[in-house]
Every structure is written in structure tokens, then in C-alpha cells.
Amino acid sequence: MKVEIVDYNSVWPQKYESEKKLLLSVVGNAIDNIHHIGSTSIEGLAAKPIIDIIIESPSLDILDSCKDQFELLGYEALGEFGMSGRRYYRKGGEQRTYQIHAFVTDDKNVHRHIAFREYLKANPEVLTEYEELKRRVARECNNDISVYCDGKNDFIQEHEAKALERWQLRT
Template identity: 50%
Template sequence: MKVEVVPHDSTWQSKFEDESKLITPTLGNNLVKIHHIGSTSIPGIYAKPIIDILVEVKDITKVDEQNSVIAVFGYEAMGELGIPGRRYFRKHIEDKRTHHIHIFEVNSPEIERHLAFRDYMIAHPEDAQKYSELKRKLAKEYPEDIEGYMDGKDGFIKEFESRALAWKAEKI
């Protein structure tokens, strides 16, 4: 998979909102909340142009019953895909990945981790720029190697997730 990192696009927020409106009815009263996460949710930084959506639901097992309905909107169900308790979906348009949906049951620590990282980066633009620069560097180093790109970000993400969780705990 080609690694493409592009400047922030002001349409990413509206693309998230449009997609949220599409998937909301499929989850019905199981839906608790939908969040825009990932680099496209952080203003001013470079990102892979893929909208990441985090969905909180009451009962994760009920999501499996909706796979065929979610597929109508172009999503491929990928199961947990390495994260226990997650339901992961990905969408392609014309062979280009455009969206990811990460669904977790309410109170999953994965929700807090993702939201804390996003909120920390928005509140600390200097750290967000460090992340942006790292992503650009890795995209140049690994233009055809998504695994190398992801591995290269791992240490940074873990360090800043830890900072973000501590920062969030201080705010409460």
C-alpha cells in the first residue's frame, strides 16, 4: 500500500460529519456517540487522507448483526483486526482507502486512549507539529511500506498517549 501523507484539508471535518450521518441509522439505539479521531481530526497537521471514525456502542456483539447493512455504504467488515473488543471496518472508493470505522463498547479503554491523544494534540500544537514532521519523514522513508511507516510512528504514539492520558487525568 502506497503511503501518502498530505497537508491538512479543511474538508476532512465535513467528510466525517457526512459519513457519521450515513452510519448512524445502521446502529440504531445501540449507538452512544460518534467521534472524529486520527490525524485528520487534528487541525494543521499532515495526515494520510483517510477519515478515522470512532463509534461507541452499548453492546459490541450487536454490531456483528449490522455488518451487511454497513457494507451497503461500501464498508468491509474486518472483525477485531488485532484489537480485542473492537469492530473495524474500512471503505475504499476507486481502489483508494477513504474511511476507517473503529467501534468499541462504552467504557473501553481504547476509547479513552484515542480521544485523549486527539485532544492532547489539539491542545498542544507544538507536539502536533512534531507528529506531523515525523509522519512526513516516515512517508518519504517508507513510500511503499505501510508497516514500516506504522512501526516508525509507534514509539512516538505510545509516548504521547501516555502524556495525553496523564494530561487528561490532571484536567478532571
């Protein structure tokens, strides 16, 4: 997979909204909540041009029963794909354009992703640091997505912990 970071594109939220409507129309019975996450969800942040979506579902069994509907929409259903309790779907194969991370409603991973997104939005200096790191790691990773992800891991873990603290204080 080519690891390419591009400048923010204002069309990304529109792409998410279109995909959300499509998903709700076809697999809405499996969806309690749906969220735009990842770098494409943060205005101004450079990103890999892949729309990341989180689906919260009443159960994994319901998601599993919708495999054919996801496939009709062009998604590959890849099961847990390395993360227990998740269902992972991608559209566009190795050069994916959309990816869905689906969990049971209120799963800690849903909160983790949303908290990190909101933390980056609220902390412009951290957002800038993250963008610089992403661009540097993308240049150095030789198009190896594992190396790219590993290169961001320490930063993400450090700031996810802060994000979750902030997230828990919101109520």
C-alpha cells in the first residue's frame, strides 16, 4: 500500500456524509451510532486520503449477519483484523478509500478514537506536531504501512492517554 499524506481536503466531510447515508440506508439495522474519525475528520490536518468511520452496533452478531450487504456496498469484510471485539471493513482493497471499524455500542475503542479526535481539535500545537510526524514518517517508511503505523505509535499512545483523561472529565 502506498503511504501518501496529502493536504487537508474540504471534500472529506462530504464524502463521509455521503457514505454514512449509504450505510444507514443499507445496514441501518446494524447501526446505533456512526462517527467520522481519523485525520480526515479534523479540519486542516493532512492525512492519508482514506475516510475512517466507526460504527457502533448493538452486537457483533448483527454486524456479521450483514456481511453480504457490506459487500454489496463494495466493502470487504475482514473480521477482527487483528483487534479482538472489532469488525473491520475496507472499500477499495489495498488502495482503500474507506475503512470501517465497527464495535459494540460504547466499546472503549469507540471512546478512544473519538477522544483522540476531539483532543487534537482542541490542541492546535499537538495537531501541528502530529501532522509533522505523519509527514516525516510517511517519507521514511518506504511505503510500508506497518512501519508508518509503528512510527506514529508512541505519539498516539502518549496523547491518547491525555485525550482519554480529558474525555472522562467532560461529564
